[in-house]
Amino acid sequence: MDLRTTVADVAARRIATRRVSPRPEPTFAALPPGPTSHPVAQMLSFLITPQSFLRAVRSEFGRVATLRIPGIPPLVQFSDPEAVREVFAASGDVMHAGKANAILEPFLGTYSVLVLDGARHRSQRRLLLPPFRGDRMRAYGEAMRDITLDATRRWPRDRRFVLQRETQAITLDVILRTVFGMEDGADQDRMRSLLVSALRILDNPLFIVRTFQKDLGPLSPWGRFLRLREKIRREMDALIARRRRDGLREDILSMLLQATHEDGTPMSDEEIRDELFTLLVAGHETTATALSWTLHRLSIHPDVLARVQAELDEVFGADEPLDVDRVRDLGYLDAVCKESLRIHPVIPGIGRVLEQPARVGGVDLPAGVAIGCSIYLVHFDPAIWPDPERFDPTRFLDHKPTPYTFFPFGGGLRRCIGEAFALYEMRVVLATLLRELEPVPAVREVRAQRRNITVTPAGGLPIRMRARTR
Numbered sequence: 001m002d003l004r005t006t007v008a009d010v011a012a013r014r015i016a017t018r019r020v021s022p023r024p025e026p027t028f029a030a031l032p033p034g035p036t037s038h039p040v041a042q043m044l045s046f047l048i049t050p051q052s053f054l055r056a057v058r059s060e061f062g063r064v065a066t067l068r069i070p071g072i073p074p075l076v077q078f079s080d081p082e083a084v085r086e087v088f089a090a091s092g093d094v095m096h097a098g099k100a101n102a103i104l105e106p107f108l109g110t111y112s113v114l115v116l117d118g119a120r121h122r123s124q125r126r127l128l129l130p131p132f133r134g135d136r137m138r139a140y141g142e143a144m145r146d147i148t149l150d151a152t153r154r155w156p157r158d159r160r161f162v163l164q165r166e167t168q169a170i171t172l173d174v175i176l177r178t179v180f181g182m183e184d185g186a187d188q189d190r191m192r193s194l195l196v197s198a199l200r201i202l203d204n205p206l207f208i209v210r211t212f213q214k215d216l217g218p219l220s221p222w223g224r225f226l227r228l229r230e231k232i233r234r235e236m237d238a239l240i241a242r243r244r245r246d247g248l249r250e251d252i253l254s255m256l257l258q259a260t261h262e263d264g265t266p267m268s269d270e271e272i273r274d275e276l277f278t279l280l281v282a283g284h285e286t287t288a289t290a291l292s293w294t295l296h297r298l299s300i301h302p303d304v305l306a307r308v309q310a311e312l313d314e315v316f317g318a319d320e321p322l323d324v325d326r327v328r329d330l331g332y333l334d335a336v337c338k339e340s341l342r343i344h345p346v347i348p349g350i351g352r353v354l355e356q357p358a359r360v361g362g363v364d365l366p367a368g369v370a371i372g373c374s375i376y377l378v379h380f381d382p383a384i385w386p387d388p389e390r391f392d393p394t395r396f397l398d399h400k401p402t403p404y405t406f407f408p409f410g411g412g413l414r415r416c417i418g419e420a421f422a423l424y425e426m427r428v429v430l431a432t433l434l435r436e437l438e439p440v441p442a443v444r445e446v447r448a449q450r451r452n453i454t455v456t457p458a459g460g461l462p463i464r465m466r467a468r469t470r
């Protein structure tokens with residue numbers, strides 16, 4: 001047993017159950033019960049050890065509990081599929097996800113689809129959906145494969161290295177190539193290095209709390225982030241101007257330049273810039289983390305790895321390079337990716353803010369409260385997923401879960417725009433690298449930790465890769 005996990009579990013349980021003198025809640029008196037520990041303690045547990053905290057809350061209070069976190073309204077947290085169904089079916093006028101994501105606005109910009117609600121959200125989402133439709137994936141597959149080949153050729157063999165850094169480099173380059181349409185060269189290197197520096201500052205979990213987003217000059221972390229953001233915006237403006245001047249291509253930026261609002265007007269440069277940055281932030285670390293978790297699982301389940309490799313041999317034989325069109329024939333690898341997303345949901349839950357009073361999961365809730373649906377708790381519910389701790393991809397071969405029992409990409413009107421892209425990218429990257437390499441565990445136990453909005457392997461997942469034995 002990992003000592004650190006045990007300590008975190010015990011601490012989370014204490015925080016979830018400890019009572020401080022109960023304070024009356026003037027506006028939200030009748031909410032379901034939940035931990036009465038200090039809101040700052042609840043926030044820290046939620047940020048630092050989200051999984052143990054949520055498990056402890058669930059075992060104490062059941063499938064609905066109210067969490068108190070400073071700076072946001074009380075958060076009523078649900079973990080049963082019926083409540084999830086109701087949240088996903090609710091109108092965008094009753095539940096606002098943009099408001100629940102408001103903390104991301106300083107990172108993403110005011111036009112970002114993630115922070116908008118109502119008509120403005122519908123309009124931006126309508127513009128962003130076409131480049132991410134399943135039938136567009138072919139246009140991106142070869143770039144995903146070539147970037148993976150380039151990167152994995154440089155990975156050390158039989159020596160321990162930090163995997164998350166490498167998967168992140170792959171997914172960042174995939175977005176620079178397929179979304180931004182950038183080619184290798186000085187412009188791409190400059191953009192990559194600015195983005196990596198900005199994203200590194202954002203690793204600080206405190207920045208998802210408004211109080212810590214303070215510009216205390218160019219040397220303070222937030223001050224540095226704001227200055228980098230300005231530079232990135234200038235680079236993006238130059239990229240958009242270049243693309244307008246030099247002509248459109250197959251990338252997503254080009255599609256956005258041609259997209260028009262319902263009244264026929266094109267997207268402004270500011271809109272395009274904010275959406276490009278949103279796609280980068282929403283799409284790169286999430287997919288990198290999902291890849292790292294999947295490779296971790298393959299490293300500790302040799303039987304699953306062997307079955308994946310047998311499928312790769314059957315579908316591709318000795319063909320070089322891998323034909324990305326045939327990635328759709330990899331049914332078992334697809335099941336492996338999904339089981340990995342079930343057992344390691346990269347984003348542990350989704351949030352909404354109630355604009356109007358509503359009844360959810362049999363509970364009447366007033367306007368103004370926040371609602372959370374815990375992806376993590378539903379994915380570990382033994383009534384839905386027997387023996388939930390067991391990694392078993394065949395679950396996804398035998399039956400198709402409902403959108404309320406398996407929802408790593410959220411749902412309803414806010415369902416992840418990049419779902420098909422991410423699942424396709426996972427299959428292309430894994431198929432490309434597993435034809436040549438086999439992951440081998442380099443540490444005994446891997447803990448989960450929060451990084452920004454994602455839950456990643458602690459320490460970035462040290463791993464070893466060896467040449468595949470046939």
Ligand code: HEM
Nearest residue numbers: 114282283286287290347350409410411414416417418422
């Ligand atoms: C494994 C990888 C990924 C995971 C686990 C993931 C998960 C999620 C989740 C949970 C949401 C919130 C849904 C909700 O509130 O109901 C979301 C939203 C979103 N994701 Fe992803 N995502 C991934 C990859 C991507 C990629 C590759 C892109 C684009 C390049 C992307 C773009 C977005 C956008 C734009 C939204 C906002 C949708 C809206 O508010 O209407 N994601 N994602």
